[in-house]
Amino acid sequence: MNRIDFSPYRRTMVGFDRLFDMIENQGRASAGDKYPPFNIERRGQDAYRITLAVAGFKPGDIDITAQANLLIVKGSKPDDTPEGEYLHVGIAQRGFERRFELADYVRVDGADLADGLLVIDLVREVPEAMKPKKIAVGGNKLTVVENGPDENTAAA
Template identity: 45%
Template sequence: MRTFDFAPLYRSTVGFDRLFSLLDQSAQADPSATWPPYNIERVAADSYRITMAVAGFSSDEIELTQHDTALHVVGQRTSQEGERQYLHRGIAARSFRQTFNLADHVKVTGATLENGLLTVNLTREVPEALKPRRIAIGGAQAALGQDNAPAPIESRAAAA
């Protein structure tokens, strides 16, 4: 197993502690963390979807919780299995707990359970205050929105 030394990066970066911790955690991942199987896909520039195969679970047996930058998915069976006598059991009915680390400003926008697939939709919503904005240089001009385009050539020539 590989180990990575992040010491050189700690010396030259500020505020990336969380990223390095996530990398360390992923290197030491628990093999049971892959149950149930799931897909993570990018739907659009700021939209994502997690699809989990949760055959045999109903919507009241699955709990979704977002706490800061972590999405917790917990499946706990409540039905009584003692009533059935299986000759072969190929569909796992074990409980699970899966945690997904989300980037800053990623929010859950909805979840559905259909045909044994749990679909969780996520969207990145960057606050207006954190979006890039144009800063005026010199003078008493106020900063203007998010217009980063240079002034047209004609207006530069007229100003000179």
């Protein structure tokens, strides 16, 4: 089992405990079940899409829960007794639960199920108060320029 040692970083980086804990926990969680398969796609500067292959599931069989920094997708199949006798079962008939850690200010924009693929669109909306602002220095009063930083502004 590969384990990454974050102790050198923990000594010098203040306030990143949650990030290090998420990385360590993700390594443990991803070693388990790989069902259902999924893709994560970046669709723009602040837009993402998660696509899960959920063949055989209906919209009523899927529950999507978004809470602070966590997206949980659960699928549960009703217990249907087949009318015939299966000689081979290769299509998964089991329920699932997938958890996705979300960054701050990421919210679910919508979800759709078509052709056996569950598509969940996510968008990051940073509040105006958290966006970078260019501060103009001059006189006794502080002037805030709302355009944000440019290439001449040094990053803090």
